[in-house]
Amino acid sequence: MINKLLELIGNKTMALLREMGAVIIFCGQTFRWTFSRPFYLKNLLKQMEQIGVNSVPVVLTTAISTGMVLALQSYTGFKRFGAQSLIGAVVSLSMTRELGPVLTGLMVAGRAGASMAAELGTMRVTEQIDALYTLATNPMKYLVVPRFLASTIMMFFLSALGMYIGILGGYFVGVKVLGTNPTTYMNQSINNTTMSDIWYGLIKSLVFGAVVGLIGCYKGFNTEGGAEGVGKATTGAVVVSCMLILILDYFLSALLW
Amino acid sequence: MAMIEITNLCKGFGSHQVLRGVNLTVEKGESMTVIGGSGSGKSVLIKHIIGLLFPDRGEVKVDGEVLNNLDERGLNDVRKKFGMLFQGAALFDSLTVWENVGFGLKQHTKMSDKEIRDVTTQKLALVGLKGVEDKMPSDLSGGMKKRVGLARAIAMDPQIILYDEPTTGLDPITADAINDLIVDLRKKLGVTSVAITHDMFSAYKISDRIAMLYKGEIQETGTPDEIRGTSNPIVKQFITGSAVGPITAD
Numbered sequence: 001m002i003n004k005l006l007e008l009i010g011n012k013t014m015a016l017l018r019e020m021g022a023v024i025i026f027c028g029q030t031f032r033w034t035f036s037r038p039f040y041l042k043n044l045l046k047q048m049e050q051i052g053v054n055s056v057p058v059v060l061t062t063a064i065s066t067g068m069v070l071a072l073q074s075y076t077g078f079k080r081f082g083a084q085s086l087i088g089a090v091v092s093l094s095m096t097r098e099l100g101p102v103l104t105g106l107m108v109a110g111r112a113g114a115s116m117a118a119e120l121g122t123m124r125v126t127e128q129i130d131a132l133y134t135l136a137t138n139p140m141k142y143l144v145v146p147r148f149l150a151s152t153i154m155m156f157f158l159s160a161l162g163m164y165i166g167i168l169g170g171y172f173v174g175v176k177v178l179g180t181n182p183t184t185y186m187n188q189s190i191n192n193t194t195m196s197d198i199w200y201g202l203i204k205s206l207v208f209g210a211v212v213g214l215i216g217c218y219k220g221f222n223t224e225g226g227a228e229g230v231g232k233a234t235t236g237a238v239v240v241s242c243m244l245i246l247i248l249d250y251f252l253s254a255l256l257w
Numbered sequence: 258m259a260m261i262e263i264t265n266l267c268k269g270f271g272s273h274q275v276l277r278g279v280n281l282t283v284e285k286g287e288s289m290t291v292i293g294g295s296g297s298g299k300s301v302l303i304k305h306i307i308g309l310l311f312p313d314r315g316e317v318k319v320d321g322e323v324l325n326n327l328d329e330r331g332l333n334d335v336r337k338k339f340g341m342l343f344q345g346a347a348l349f350d351s352l353t354v355w356e357n358v359g360f361g362l363k364q365h366t367k368m369s370d371k372e373i374r375d376v377t378t379q380k381l382a383l384v385g386l387k388g389v390e391d392k393m394p395s396d397l398s399g400g401m402k403k404r405v406g407l408a409r410a411i412a413m414d415p416q417i418i419l420y421d422e423p424t425t426g427l428d429p430i431t432a433d434a435i436n437d438l439i440v441d442l443r444k445k446l447g448v449t450s451v452a453i454t455h456d457m458f459s460a461y462k463i464s465d466r467i468a469m470l471y472k473g474e475i476q477e478t479g480t481p482d483e484i485r486g487t488s489n490p491i492v493k494q495f496i497t498g499s500a501v502g503p504i505t506a507d
Contacts, residue, residue: 038364122350123349126345126347126350127343127344127345127347128347128348128349128350130304130309130343130347131341131343131347131348131349133307133308133309133336134307134309134336134339134340134341134419135336135360135361135364135409136333136334136336136337136361136364136365137360137361137364138329138333
């Protein structure tokens, strides 16, 4: 009984270590091929459109909703201490340092990360990735690098957009719905938010973008089996990306304090 | 002169040993077909020939070069000598037919899109297709996909063509049309061919020599007539498609 339990724990641990090793090797190969010719600019632009431009509606909806709810909830709490004037600062700081990049990361992981894993997974099981090798084309360079770069670059811009729209949503609720003085709201927002707060958020977004791109591609690239395998890869890409974003968020927040 | 030389090729995945010392030589201009049941290691063997997999032991030599010793660039240079037709055609479903057929030319030559399109039209005509250049792979039937896959395989004028189950999943008439196409292309282009199949009708029609792979080893190699008249019970059972004999359905 104990032997079986130990064997099970050992097997699970070994499988986890093997998977981690494979992910690290995959990341290393992606970084290596990122800086070597040929560069597939057309693929990069196409992916920037698919990952970035096509994610704008979902990011806008999430950000504006979050900014508005944040203003509403902060007002309710702060009113008890007579500190309603601070909601501008709370919304701005929360959106730039935390909620902008994290929520954008989670949304893009759900939309674009899943799409990457499903597309590459289908290419794997239908031998399209093998076909690339036989046509003397490196699939890491042709498929993975453009997705990794596009995800990293576009997460930066999507997060900046999310921050801005979230703050606008907070302003709308704070000033137009709850009746806070607009000058006080803006002064609190501007005086309490520095450029470094914005940069911290944007640096986080770059890391989250890289995570979504790498995990989505890794899961898709290593898909096994048929339709079931593609389904597992897609789910795995979203779950692992979201968990990594949340875990890394703490460490990055501690690092960029 | 040998174009492909496989010596003592062994390959396993985990505890499962798939190839157990395969030895096979394919001469230049020859058409070799490897037959065998499902799970006999045919696909693993063909993937070694084009460097998609590498041996645990033994070696694969293509046109005098040992694939195990090559780096990425060297391997790609060898792969440019090949064209490969996949079982499901493996067309890139985000690209049109002409972009699929011209993919290799786009990647490895300085030809303009117009020149590539012209070559594509020629190659499609060789496999009996006209006016499909701008269609997407999802708009094609199974037989048409195979033809487009074949056009892509010959687009770079390869010295060797690999066929992975070329007739699987096709109706008998389309399958025979693909067989005729393979024979016809070999006559016109003079290429070396290696096919893997379990379709004996196809094997007899397209091959100069046939090799039977069973349990990771080559059981017998010979001309279609020699294989038809074999006394090896394993080969005999396979080519006659009998359920009774040394081969058991796993």
